[in-house]
Structures are given as structure tokens and as C-alpha cells.
Amino acid sequence: MGENIAYKILRKHLVEGELKAGQPIAIKIDQTLTQDSTGTMAYLQLEAMNIKKVKTKRSVAFVDHNMLQQGFENADDHKFIQTVAEKHGILFSKPGNGICHQVFLERFSCPGDTLIGSDSHTPTAGGVGMLAIGAGGLDVAVAMAGGAYHINAPKVCRVNLHGKLQRMVAAKDIILEVLRQVTVKGGVGRIFEYAGEGVKTLSVPQRGTITNMGAELGATTSIFPSDERTFEYMKAQGREAEWQELKADDDAFYDEEITIDLGKLKPLAAKPDSPDNVEEVESIGKIKVDQVAIGSCTNSSYEDLMRVAKILKGHKVNKNVSLVIAPGSRQVMEMIARNGALGDIISSGARVLENACGPCIGMGQAPGTNGISLRTFNRNFYGRSGTLSAKIYLVSPETAAVSAINGYLTDPREFEEDITVELPEKFIIDDSMILKPAEDGDKVEIVRGPNIKEFPINSALKNTLTGKTLIKVEDNITTDHIMPSNSKLLPFRSNIPHLSKYCFSTIDSEFSKNAKKFNGGFIVAGSNYGQGSSREHAALAPLYLGVKGVIAKSFARIHKANLINNGIVPMTFENEADYDIIDKFDDLEIDNVLDGIENGILVVKNVSKDKTFTVKLDLAERDKAILRAGGTLNYAKESR
Numbered sequence: 001m002g003e004n005i006a007y008k009i010l011r012k013h014l015v016e017g018e019l020k021a022g023q024p025i026a027i028k029i030d031q032t033l034t035q036d037s038t039g040t041m042a043y044l045q046l047e048a049m050n051i052k053k054v055k056t057k058r059s060v061a062f063v064d065h066n067m068l069q070q071g072f073e074n075a076d077d078h079k080f081i082q083t084v085a086e087k088h089g090i091l092f093s094k095p096g097n098g099i100c101h102q103v104f105l106e107r108f109s110c111p112g113d114t115l116i117g118s119d120s121h122t123p124t125a126g127g128v129g130m131l132a133i134g135a136g137g138l139d140v141a142v143a144m145a146g147g148a149y150h151i152n153a154p155k156v157c158r159v160n161l162h163g164k165l166q167r168m169v170a171a172k173d174i175i176l177e178v179l180r181q182v183t184v185k186g187g188v189g190r191i192f193e194y195a196g197e198g199v200k201t202l203s204v205p206q207r208g209t210i211t212n213m214g215a216e217l218g219a220t221t222s223i224f225p226s227d228e229r230t231f232e233y234m235k236a237q238g239r240e241a242e243w244q245e246l247k248a249d250d251d252a253f254y255d256e257e258i259t260i261d262l263g264k265l266k267p268l269a270a271k272p273d274s275p276d277n278v279e280e281v282e283s284i285g286k287i288k289v290d291q292v293a294i295g296s297c298t299n300s301s302y303e304d305l306m307r308v309a310k311i312l313k314g315h316k317v318n319k320n321v322s323l324v325i326a327p328g329s330r331q332v333m334e335m336i337a338r339n340g341a342l343g344d345i346i347s348s349g350a351r352v353l354e355n356a357c358g359p360c361i362g363m364g365q366a367p368g369t370n371g372i373s374l375r376t377f378n379r380n381f382y383g384r385s386g387t388l389s390a391k392i393y394l395v396s397p398e399t400a401a402v403s404a405i406n407g408y409l410t411d412p413r414e415f416e417e418d419i420t421v422e423l424p425e426k427f428i429i430d431d432s433m434i435l436k437p438a439e440d441g442d443k444v445e446i447v448r449g450p451n452i453k454e455f456p457i458n459s460a461l462k463n464t465l466t467g468k469t470l471i472k473v474e475d476n477i478t479t480d481h482i483m484p485s486n487s488k489l490l491p492f493r494s495n496i497p498h499l500s501k502y503c504f505s506t507i508d509s510e511f512s513k514n515a516k517k518f519n520g521g522f523i524v525a526g527s528n529y530g531q532g533s534s535r536e537h538a539a540l541a542p543l544y545l546g547v548k549g550v551i552a553k554s555f556a557r558i559h560k561a562n563l564i565n566n567g568i569v570p571m572t573f574e575n576e577a578d579y580d581i582i583d584k585f586d587d588l589e590i591d592n593v594l595d596g597i598e599n600g601i602l603v604v605k606n607v608s609k610d611k612t613f614t615v616k617l618d619l620a621e622r623d624k625a626i627l628r629a630g631g632t633l634n635y636a637k638e639s640r
């Protein structure tokens with residue numbers, strides 16, 4: 001039986017293990033990316049490994065998250081990253097050059113290459129047929145140091161696309177439909193590989209929207225074939241030399257399959273507070289809208305903004321709506337500025353933001369109290385917008401723009417003017433904001449402001465773990481819940497002692513205090529614990545506060561890896577009903593931990609309730625060694 005695209009790339013990069021779904025494998029990584037929010041930590045970790053120069057084919061450091069400079073912290077972090085990059089052989093994309101995934105797709109994506117990035121939406125590059133995976137910062141640091149990336153070989157789900165999208169139905173609606181069908185948990189341990197005759201009807205930026213938001217499925221990654229449309233895109237970016245064709249064998253094996261008839265899709269919206277809470281726009285009804293935000297790594301391409309500009313041209317934004325637009329890159333901004341589309345956007349009354357993540361990461365533009373905000377972004381988790389009472393709907397740029405004019409959620413098919421957009425034959429190419437590293441890194445001095453603090457490193461695992469249940473949380477807890485990100489906290493991404501004060505603060509404002517008072521302990525959680533952003537801080541802050549283990553019904557992939565990397569034991573209930581026999585502040589005791597790590601089973605005693613229950617540990621051999629050592633950095637030192 002033939003091979004699918006994902007396994008062709010995995011096989012070519014395999015350095016350890018048997019390429020069979022569920023089996024632990026290690027793959028060679030060609031390229032890495034970081035953004036500033038996770039990057040400061042990744043580079044501190046790279047420094048801790050004493051590596052002179054990165055060993056990847058290409059590594060790029062972006063600055064796109066923490067852009068507001070209300071104090072010295074963000075500017076200091078940017079300078080730290082810039083100088084680390086210059087010293088260690090890493091390209092540096094200056095603040096203002098754009099959002100990491102948009103710029104990476106434009107300037108660095110390569111069909112057939114492997115990429116890991118310290119950002120969960122790294123799979124955006126799957127739009128050109130790259131195997132692009134979001135990972136924790138430490139995994140990225142290890143890859144930059146020349147180490148392999150360890151995962152369990154995923155299953156591959158073929159997504160058959162039939163037909164062609166109707167007018168005003170967008171790529172965003174395709175991925176929202178996949179989310180409706182598969183849910184935010186349904187993609188765990190899977191790669192979504194797109195196929196079928198509908199693929200060729202989609203441009204690379206449209207494919208990028210789909211692979212980007214595959215992250216919301218909990219998927220390892222998503223990937224499209226590399227075909228003539230990919231070639232056209234790369235040629236227009238002046239990078240046709242890096243193109244290669246990639247397609248699945250005719251008789252390729254897939255573990256699962258879903259089918260979407262593009263012609264039958266209607267405009268969709270993900271309602272509050274989850275990206276899989278999807279319904280057709282026409283059936284949600286014409287709810288009044290206070291804010292519309294267009295941009296983010298999901299929908300900020302040239303094509304997206306040209307469609308938005310065509311809708312806005314000759315119209316005014318409704319008097320009750322604040323419309324904010326953030327182009328995905330300097331290339332996008334410059335192109336719409338030079339062809340006049342930016343003039344149409346400005347004339348409509350939209351507020352134009354800089355080329356960065358902005359409101360997507362809560363950097364400004366928090367909606368008003370009880371505000372309804374339509375966003376073209378990828379996440380609408382509770383509180384992420386910065387306003388707890390706000391209701392966030394995720395929609396396509398078309399739905400967003402038409403609704404901004406009307407002042408209420410509108411099915412964009414009601415807009416009758418033609419908004420067809422062709423991709424340019426040549427994009428404006430100017431890489432002057434991507435700084436090359438120094439020839440001689442030894443001559444570069446790293447600039448380290450006072451916000452750059454040491455990060456916590458665990459110690460070797462003890463054979464008995466005891467402590468209180470510091471918090472008990474429900475299903476689908478996101479890394480935003482564990483370590484909130486907002487404009488006040490983001491500047492402290494390299495300052496774990498400060499950040500840890502806010503750990504779980506949107507759920508339990510006493511968590512940090514209690515963790516310190518009780519000298520650490522355990523977290524008990526429902527299923528899909530740690531979904532969402534890849535942020536390692538959701539493991540580092542608990543580590544700093546003394547958390548020894550997390551007992552959950554199930555874990556999101558990247559967060560579980562981050563826990564292991566930091567020496568925190570991830571355990572799952574053998575019998576999910578045992579979740580109910582633990583209450584907050586119950587004392588837990590786990591003996592024979594070292595043997596349990598080996599055998600994959602531990603017995604937990606709930607001392608307060610005088611009951612015992614069993615938990616499982618689903619760990620690869622390397623994970624076991626990392627946990628025993630107290631995290632990846634200790635493990636790397638031991639193995640040298």
C-alpha cells in the first residue's frame with residue numbers, strides 16, 4: 001500500500017523508531033521558528049545548552065506578540081532576542097515585519113521540509129506541504145542545538161474536499177466545518193491531510209488558513225499537497241527554487257477519512273467560548289455587534305485583506321462598531337498601501353493596527369463590558385480578549401467586513417458586489433527587516449535587560465510524591481486558563497517569578513498563594529487539559545510554584561510534552577470516575593514513583609478521603625528518562 005504525504009516526509013526525516021501510528025519516533029528538524037512571547041525562554045534554554053551556533057538549515061526568531069512598549073520590558077526582550085539571534089546564527093524578523101506564521105509562509109516555507117515552532121499555529125506552513133508542528137520552547141531549543149524532535153507517530157486523517165466554494169464562502173468556513181465535525185479534542189494524535197479535487201480550487205493563503213486552525217482540533221499538524229498552485233505562490237514570492245511537488249501515492253493508506261462538499265458549505269461562526277461551537281451564520285441570526293477585528297495568523301494575508309477592502313470600498317463602518325484591522329505582514333501592508341486598497345479601508349472608518357498579533361493575544365482592543373466581538377482569529381476562549389464578559393465569535397473576513405458595515409452579524413452572501421481577488425504574479429519582496437546573524441558570533445554581546453530572569457529547573461524525580469490538590473478544574477482547560485496572557489502579563493514572559501503570581505488567576509485567585517503556602521502539590525483536571533497555545537509558561541509557572549504532578553482525564557499534546565520537559569508528572573485516571581473522589585485541598589500521596597514511571601501505572605492515595613485509585617502514565621522511553629532526571633535540560637546534561 002502506498003504512502004500519504006505526511007508519512008513520506010516523516011520517513012525521510014526519521015532518525016529513531018518505527019514509523020507506525022502510536023509508536024514513539026524521533027525526526028530530524030530542518031527549520032525552527034520562535035516568536036517573542038515563547039522565544040525569550042527558548043533562547044535562555046538554548047544558552048543553557050552551551051551551543052555556539054544553531055545546527056538547523058534555517059532558524060528564524062520573530063517578534064510579533066508583545067509589541068506594546070508601555071514599560072521597558074518588551075523592548076528589552078526584543079533586544080535580547082535580536083542579540084541572541086545575531087550571536088547564534090538565527091535570522092531575526094524585526095518587530096513590525098509581521099506575524100510569524102504569515103511571514104514564514106511568505107518567505108521561508110518549503111514543501112517537504114520539517115519545521116517545529118514554539119507556537120501552536122506553526123502548522124500554517126503546512127499550506128505549502130511542509131510538515132510543521134507546534135512545540136514547547138525547550139523542544140525548539142533542542143532542535144536548534146541539533147537534537148531530534150520526539151513524538152508518537154500520529155494517525156493520518158484524509159480530509160476529502162469535493163467541489164468548489166460558493167461565492168462569499170471562505171477557507172475559514174472549511175476549517176470551522178472540520179472543527180464542527182471533529183471538535184477541539186478530536187484531532188489529538190492525528191495529522192489532517194487534505195486531498196481531493198477541491199484542493200486545487202484553494203490558493204496557498206487559503207490553505208494556510210485551514211492548516212493554521214487545525215491547531216484548534218488539537219492535531220499534531222495539517223498538510224496540503226504541494227502542487228502547481230503552490231508553485232505559483234512560491235514563484236510570486238521569488239522562491240520557486242525551493243518548490244518541489246508533493247503528492248500522496250494513489251493507493252495511499254489513511255487511518256481515517258472525512259469528506260466535505262465545498263459547494264454545500266455556508267458561512268459559519270464559532271460561538272463563545274470555543275472554536276468548535278460552530279453554527280451557520282444565517283441560523284445564529286442578526287445579533288448586534290460592538291467590535292469587529294480582522295487579522296491574526298489565521299486571516300491576515302494579502303488575499304484576505306484585499307477581499308475586506310473590496311467589501312469596505314464605498315461603505316462606512318456602522319456607527320456602533322469599532323472595526324480594527326491588522327495586516328499579517330509588512331509585505332501585505334505595503335502591497336495594499338501601494339495598490340490603493342488601504343485607502344478604501346481607511347476611508348471606511350476602520351482602525352488600522354500594526355502588522356502583529358495585537359488583539360488576538362489581548363494586546364489592546366479588549367471589547368467593552370458585555371461586548372459582542374466578531375473576530376477572524378482562531379481562538380475565542382473565555383477571557384482571551386481581555387474582557388471577561390465579552391462574547392467572541394470567530395468568522396471569515398467576508399462575514400466580519402459585511403457585519404462591520406451593517407452593525408450586526410450578517411451572512412456575507414447578502415453582499416452582492418463582486419469581490420474576486422487574484423493573487424499577484426509577484427509580491428513585493430523586501431527582506432530588509434529580516435536581519436542576518438553575525439559571521440562571527442563570538443563578537444556579539446547579548447543584551448540582557450533586568451526583565452530577563454533565570455527560569456526554574458526541576459530536580460531529579462523523588463520516589464514518593466506528596467502534596468495537596470491545589471486546584472480541581474473541569475474539561476478543556478486551556479493554557480490561557482493556566483497562565484493567562486494579557487497586555488499586563490505578556491511583558492513578563494522572561495520573568496517566571498512575577499508571572500507565577502497570576503497562575504490560574506482567572507479560575508482561582510488564591511492558587512499561587514496556596515501553592516506557596518502548601519509548598520506545591522498537584523493539579524486535578526478533566527479531559528483535554530492544556531489545550532490551546534503552546535506556551536511553556538503553563539508548565540514553568542506551576543513548576544516554580546512547586547507543582548509535582550497533574551492528574552487529568554486526558555491531556556493536550558503540546559502541554560503534556562511541556563510538563564514532561566519540565567519534570568512535572570502527567571498522569572491520567574485509569575477510571576475517569578475517580579475524578580469525583582478528589583476535592584480541592586485533599587492530601588494525595590504517591591509511592592514507588594520511579595517504578596511506576598517504568599511500568600506506566602501508579603497508585604494514588606487520597607489520604608483525606610482514605611481511598612486509593614490508579615493512574616496511567618503514557619510515556620515513551622525517552623519521556624521516562626526525562627521525568628526521572630527532572631526535565632529535559634537535566635536529561636540533556638546527563639546524556640552528554
Ligand code: F3S
Nearest residue numbers: 121296297357360361
Ligand atoms: Fe499571534 Fe494570535 Fe497567531 S497571538 S501567532 S496571531 S494565534
